[in-house]
Amino acid sequence: MPSKNEQAFSEDKSFAVIEHDVRYPTVLLVFPFSYLLVSCFHEVFLTRILIADDRQLMRDALKAIFALRPAWQVCGEASDGAEVVAMASQLQPDLIILDFKMPLADGVRAASEILMAMPSTPIVMYTLYKTEELESAAKLIGVRAVVGKEDGVRSLLRVVDAELATKN
Numbered sequence: 001m002p003s004k005n006e007q008a009f010s011e012d013k014s015f016a017v018i019e020h021d022v023r024y025p026t027v028l029l030v031f032p033f034s035y036l037l038v039s040c041f042h043e044v045f046l047t048r049i050l051i052a053d054d055r056q057l058m059r060d061a062l063k064a065i066f067a068l069r070p071a072w073q074v075c076g077e078a079s080d081g082a083e084v085v086a087m088a089s090q091l092q093p094d095l096i097i098l099d100f101k102m103p104l105a106d107g108v109r110a111a112s113e114i115l116m117a118m119p120s121t122p123i124v125m126y127t128l129y130k131t132e133e134l135e136s137a138a139k140l141i142g143v144r145a146v147v148g149k150e151d152g153v154r155s156l157l158r159v160v161d162a163e164l165a166t167k168n
Contacts, residue, residue: 081105
Protein backbone atom coordinates (compact mmCIF):
# COMPACT_ATOMS: atom_id res chain seq x y z
CA MET A 1 0.00 0.00 0.00
CA PRO A 2 1.26 3.49 -0.70
CA SER A 3 1.86 5.77 2.22
CA LYS A 4 -0.14 8.90 2.93
CA ASN A 5 -0.77 11.11 -0.12
CA GLU A 6 0.97 8.76 -2.56
CA GLN A 7 -0.49 6.86 -5.43
CA ALA A 8 0.23 3.54 -7.13
CA PHE A 9 -0.92 2.28 -10.52
CA SER A 10 -1.61 -1.32 -11.48
CA GLU A 11 0.75 -2.84 -14.04
CA ASP A 12 -1.78 -2.43 -16.85
CA LYS A 13 -2.71 1.11 -15.67
CA SER A 14 -6.36 0.07 -15.35
CA PHE A 15 -6.65 1.39 -11.81
CA ALA A 16 -4.80 3.51 -9.31
CA VAL A 17 -4.82 3.48 -5.54
CA ILE A 18 -4.77 7.02 -4.23
CA GLU A 19 -4.59 7.42 -0.50
CA HIS A 20 -5.41 10.59 1.35
CA ASP A 21 -5.40 8.70 4.62
CA VAL A 22 -3.94 5.26 5.19
CA ARG A 23 -7.16 4.08 6.88
CA TYR A 24 -9.46 5.07 3.98
CA PRO A 25 -7.99 4.23 0.58
CA THR A 26 -9.65 5.50 -2.55
CA VAL A 27 -9.44 3.43 -5.73
CA LEU A 28 -9.68 5.15 -9.09
CA LEU A 29 -10.71 2.85 -11.94
CA VAL A 30 -9.63 4.18 -15.32
CA PHE A 31 -11.66 3.22 -18.39
CA PRO A 32 -11.39 4.62 -21.90
CA PHE A 33 -13.44 7.82 -22.18
CA SER A 34 -14.65 7.64 -18.61
CA TYR A 35 -13.40 7.70 -15.07
CA LEU A 36 -15.12 6.02 -12.19
CA LEU A 37 -14.19 6.85 -8.65
CA VAL A 38 -14.84 4.07 -6.21
CA SER A 39 -14.19 4.65 -2.55
CA CYS A 40 -13.28 1.66 -0.49
CA PHE A 41 -14.20 2.73 3.00
CA HIS A 42 -14.09 -0.80 4.38
CA GLU A 43 -12.85 0.30 7.79
CA VAL A 44 -15.57 2.91 8.10
CA PHE A 45 -18.15 0.13 8.08
CA LEU A 46 -16.39 -2.10 10.58
CA THR A 47 -18.06 -2.20 13.96
CA ARG A 48 -15.35 -1.44 16.51
CA ILE A 49 -15.77 -3.40 19.74
CA LEU A 50 -13.88 -2.89 22.99
CA ILE A 51 -13.68 -5.94 25.26
CA ALA A 52 -13.14 -5.62 29.02
CA ASP A 53 -12.64 -8.73 31.14
CA ASP A 54 -10.04 -9.47 33.80
CA ARG A 55 -9.42 -12.94 32.38
CA GLN A 56 -7.13 -13.11 29.34
CA LEU A 57 -8.67 -16.45 28.34
CA MET A 58 -12.13 -14.86 28.09
CA ARG A 59 -10.81 -11.89 26.08
CA ASP A 60 -9.05 -14.27 23.69
CA ALA A 61 -12.17 -16.41 23.29
CA LEU A 62 -14.34 -13.37 22.54
CA LYS A 63 -11.78 -12.03 20.06
CA ALA A 64 -11.73 -15.38 18.26
CA ILE A 65 -15.53 -15.51 18.09
CA PHE A 66 -15.85 -11.89 16.98
CA ALA A 67 -13.22 -12.49 14.28
CA LEU A 68 -15.74 -14.81 12.62
CA ARG A 69 -17.93 -11.77 11.98
CA PRO A 70 -16.30 -9.93 9.05
CA ALA A 71 -17.91 -6.60 9.94
CA TRP A 72 -16.67 -6.66 13.54
CA GLN A 73 -13.27 -5.53 14.70
CA VAL A 74 -11.95 -5.78 18.25
CA CYS A 75 -10.35 -2.37 18.61
CA GLY A 76 -9.01 -2.92 22.11
CA GLU A 77 -8.92 -5.04 25.24
CA ALA A 78 -8.90 -4.00 28.87
CA SER A 79 -8.24 -6.13 31.94
CA ASP A 80 -9.65 -3.81 34.62
CA GLY A 81 -12.26 -1.13 35.14
CA ALA A 82 -9.89 1.84 35.08
CA GLU A 83 -8.25 0.64 31.88
CA VAL A 84 -11.56 0.22 30.04
CA VAL A 85 -12.64 3.75 30.97
CA ALA A 86 -9.39 5.19 29.57
CA MET A 87 -9.50 3.01 26.45
CA ALA A 88 -13.14 3.82 25.72
CA SER A 89 -12.32 7.51 25.71
CA GLN A 90 -9.27 7.00 23.54
CA LEU A 91 -10.67 4.47 21.05
CA GLN A 92 -14.31 5.62 20.78
CA PRO A 93 -15.65 2.10 20.08
CA ASP A 94 -19.06 1.43 18.57
CA LEU A 95 -19.89 -1.05 21.33
CA ILE A 96 -18.33 -2.20 24.61
CA ILE A 97 -18.46 -5.71 26.10
CA LEU A 98 -17.88 -5.32 29.82
CA ASP A 99 -17.40 -7.85 32.61
CA PHE A 100 -18.85 -7.01 36.01
CA LYS A 101 -16.22 -8.29 38.41
CA MET A 102 -12.88 -6.65 37.52
CA PRO A 103 -10.01 -5.09 39.49
CA LEU A 104 -9.81 -1.34 40.19
CA ALA A 105 -13.44 -0.66 39.23
CA ASP A 106 -16.32 -3.05 38.76
CA GLY A 107 -18.32 -3.08 35.55
CA VAL A 108 -21.14 -0.90 36.90
CA ARG A 109 -18.74 1.82 38.02
CA ALA A 110 -16.75 1.64 34.78
CA ALA A 111 -19.94 1.74 32.69
CA SER A 112 -21.16 4.76 34.65
CA GLU A 113 -17.95 6.66 33.95
CA ILE A 114 -17.93 5.69 30.28
CA LEU A 115 -21.57 6.63 29.77
CA MET A 116 -21.06 10.07 31.34
CA ALA A 117 -18.55 10.84 28.58
CA MET A 118 -20.08 8.72 25.80
CA PRO A 119 -23.82 8.38 26.48
CA SER A 120 -24.74 6.91 23.09
CA THR A 121 -22.19 4.07 23.18
CA PRO A 122 -23.96 0.78 23.80
CA ILE A 123 -22.51 -1.26 26.66
CA VAL A 124 -23.33 -4.94 27.07
CA MET A 125 -22.34 -6.52 30.36
CA TYR A 126 -21.20 -10.14 30.01
CA THR A 127 -20.75 -11.67 33.44
CA LEU A 128 -20.80 -14.78 35.59
CA TYR A 129 -22.54 -12.76 38.30
CA LYS A 130 -25.84 -11.94 36.62
CA THR A 131 -28.58 -11.28 39.15
CA GLU A 132 -31.77 -9.25 39.05
CA GLU A 133 -30.12 -6.65 41.32
CA LEU A 134 -27.09 -6.32 39.06
CA GLU A 135 -29.27 -6.10 35.97
CA SER A 136 -31.40 -3.37 37.58
CA ALA A 137 -28.35 -1.37 38.70
CA ALA A 138 -26.69 -1.72 35.30
CA LYS A 139 -29.77 -0.70 33.35
CA LEU A 140 -30.35 2.23 35.69
CA ILE A 141 -27.03 3.77 34.66
CA GLY A 142 -27.55 3.03 30.96
CA VAL A 143 -26.09 -0.41 30.28
CA ARG A 144 -28.15 -1.77 27.39
CA ALA A 145 -28.13 -5.44 28.40
CA VAL A 146 -26.71 -7.86 30.93
CA VAL A 147 -25.92 -11.33 29.60
CA GLY A 148 -24.89 -14.18 31.87
CA LYS A 149 -21.82 -16.11 30.77
CA GLU A 150 -23.71 -19.24 31.72
CA ASP A 151 -26.20 -18.37 28.96
CA GLY A 152 -23.42 -18.90 26.42
CA VAL A 153 -21.82 -16.90 23.70
CA ARG A 154 -24.80 -17.28 21.36
CA SER A 155 -26.86 -15.20 23.78
CA LEU A 156 -24.15 -12.57 23.78
CA LEU A 157 -24.01 -12.54 19.97
CA ARG A 158 -27.81 -12.14 19.73
CA VAL A 159 -27.72 -9.19 22.13
CA VAL A 160 -24.78 -7.57 20.31
CA ASP A 161 -26.53 -8.02 16.95
CA ALA A 162 -29.69 -6.44 18.37
CA GLU A 163 -27.77 -3.49 19.84
CA LEU A 164 -25.92 -2.86 16.61
CA ALA A 165 -29.16 -3.06 14.64
CA THR A 166 -30.76 -0.39 16.82
CA LYS A 167 -27.63 1.77 16.64
CA ASN A 168 -27.62 1.78 12.83
